[in-house]
Amino acid sequence: MPANALANGVRRVGAGTLRAISRAGFAARFFVSVLLHSPSAFRRLQLTAREIYFSGVLSLVVIMVSGLFVGMVLGLQGYDALNKYGAGDSLGIFVGLSLVRELGPVVAGLLFASRAGSAVTAEIGLMKTTEQLSAMEMMAVDPLARIVAPRFWGGVISMPLLAALFSVMGVFGAYLVGVRLIGVDNGTFWGNMQAGIEFWPDVTNGIIKSVVFGIAVSLIAVFEGYDAKPTAEGVSAATTRTVVGGSLAILALDFILTVFMFRGLGNV
């Protein structure tokens, strides 16, 4: 029955679209609720500090090691490419700009979504599955204020710091490879970097990106956990959605932000 199959297909697409719109609406309302409950997260700073520890401090190892290796690879590849045009001395500025403008916020964001975002989703999802959120509600304590808002802000505060640390480790990795291993002049490496990278717009644009990525990943993580089906399968699916959705959001937002930032500079 091709007519029936077609009708079913249309129905499925329609139902899927309605579900997606309704979920987006719910996510938007959820975001507003989190913001409205945020003052309590800051009134009780120890709750947010605890989440900064779990999302930020415990992500330090993966961020620093990854930053170091990415920087070392950039040093090798960058020197190889630049040297073909006799510009090997520009390694410092090449590495610095790549890390501060793009790789720092983006790669740190992707790692943050995998390491901290997934943990937040799984934790909130499991709290829902084991009725801890319901228990809290029945004790007249709002889980949005006590559980969700501190985790959201813990992520938002941690993310730019992690991205900055990633860039620092990346520059250090490139220095190890470029200066210590290959033999680029130490003064030229740092001098070029210092001369070629401006605080405004290079560093500030990187900071803006990492803050936006922090908001996006943290919101997706807390939302997916809160909205997870209260089953083992549901929590697993929610955790996957956080990593996939968070990573895609970072990449898409990076493109959009880069377009606006370069347009602002008159480069596009």
Added chain:
Amino acid sequence: MPTAASPAAAVPDAIELTDVTFGYDRRRPVLTGINLTIPRGRVVAIMGGSGCGKTTILRLIGGQLKPQAGVVRVGGRSVADMSRDDLFRLRRKIGMLFQFGALFTDMTVFENVAFPMREHTDLPDPLIRDLVLMKLHAVGLRGAAQFKPSELSGGMARRVALARAVALDPMLVMYDEPFAGLDPISLGVVGQLIRKLNDALGITSVVVTHDVYESLKIVDYLYFVSEGRIVAQGTPDEVHHSADPFVRQFVDGESDGPVPFHYPARPYAEELAASAG
């Protein structure tokens, strides 16, 4: 449940459900026309098989769900009509024991019991410490104060959750399947704790359970729920001597009766023949 006469008659019942209907969607009601009264100071059981809507009744009383029709009153006030602040004020006077305890897994036993006190009072830490130890002593687990929930047995977790449920000296405590999955000793301990706490603190207790024998030992009155309706009710004595087929099936644990063993399906022979053909 019949309310006691004279002075108590002037005081509203702790809980009153009038013609309450509820469903997660309009097509499949979970509860239909529920009428139920729980006077103050009593232990009342709501019994029925799995999935009959018992826990939904607790969620309606706690204001986590709103009825599609009818009224749920707690202390004489309609829960559905309360503002969010009023609802939260009411919940501070209600303790709830969840089926598997719902203890906060990132906190110790001590911190779990202290949680409602820290959230809702400005009591100094030394006083909170003493109160928590008193509550834990009442459930026999003062010695487990520094354990994490993952280190507790099912029965111990249930007792800690009970201590947490009465942490703020509530007027009403709701128990969701307090006996599920417990060994016989823990079963007796939890049952006796429910009764003793009710009498010692002068609270009202609602016990949702399918454990008929344990309930008959401790409750003042029972409601039987099946397919979203109240099908029988009575005191433990009346239940023991009841000739009602549903009550008999439930008390005697018969696999078939008013509650059928088989989920509705096509005739067996017809289905087998269809797969053979």
